[in-house]
Amino acid sequence: MYAMQYFVGLPSDYAMSTIRDRVRRTSHLMDGFAGLELKAYAVREKARGASRNEYAPFYVWRDVDGMRSFCWGETGYSAIVRDFGRQPIQDWTVAGVTQGPHGYADTTSLLLRTVDLPEGIAPSQCLEAVTEPFLGGTDPDTVARVAAVDVGTWRVLLAELSTRPADEGAPDHTGYEVLHVAAGP
Template sequence: MHAMQYDITLPADYDMGIIRDRVATRGHLLDDFPGLGIKAYLMRERADGSPVNQYAPFYLWASAAGMNSFLWGPGFQGIVNDFGRPVVQHWTVLAYDEGPAAASAPRTATRTRRPVPARLDPAEAVERSLERHLIEAKTDGVVARAVAVDPRHWELLTFTLWADEGAAEPNADRFQVLHLSAPGRTGIAPGRQW
């Protein structure tokens, strides 16, 4: 499974209602997209205390074929046409679990990105993240949670969907969830992805 995200940072005075309207009119188009586990349509804005106005969709792809179909098809081309070509970040998913609020619609999401220090054995860093993941996925309010790694940049990522405002996480980026497309969510195997 692959995690993918692109951050589109917008001007400080950008009307974020444009992003809300975009998601309201187009979000449903991926509600049955083949190979997609989850797409969370995320936004954060300066008016809510964010350092930036940003549209930052986050994906969990159940298959590489689905991800490729999106990136090289009309879906991603719409982003390129409207905002230019963003950097597409991607990670290999290490674990995914549903939380106690799995039946709820997510309202917020948090994302943390941490480097794996060069002095630390990468396998040990992954194990520590997986141990934390198992505990944190059981936190009240968690809809779903994933942990992933980018071995090119040695970065660990955690992504959590919350039914409410969610727990305070140090150094986490917090987003509003405008819509959730989840055509393959029930097919995502829980736990470690190997």
């Protein structure tokens, strides 16, 4: 499995209702997308305490073929390039996914935190110590938790989809409001 996210920074005076309308009109196009586990349509708004306005969808792919089809195909990422320019895509190798008591349709927020793996220690000796407490520690508001590794930096991404409201100005994580979650077949 793979996770990915791109970040579309938007001007401070950008009408975020434009993004909300876009998601309402087009989010159904990702439902049933081959190879997709989930796509969280995530936004941050300066008016809600975020450092900037941002559209930043977060994806979990079951396989590389689905991810490749989305990124390189005529549909999918091509719409982002057309409307906002080609944005760099951050990607991670998924170490684990845990489902919580809620379904994807109940998601209202995405919380992201990164943790550095200790220097000089093989991932096989420290990865579980970082990921297992997070993956096993779901609470009543959890929709899903994803632990994923950037093997270029050896940083672990801890992502939680939740029914709690997003805290977009929190200092210890990045919080996003989730407008919709699309799920694969």
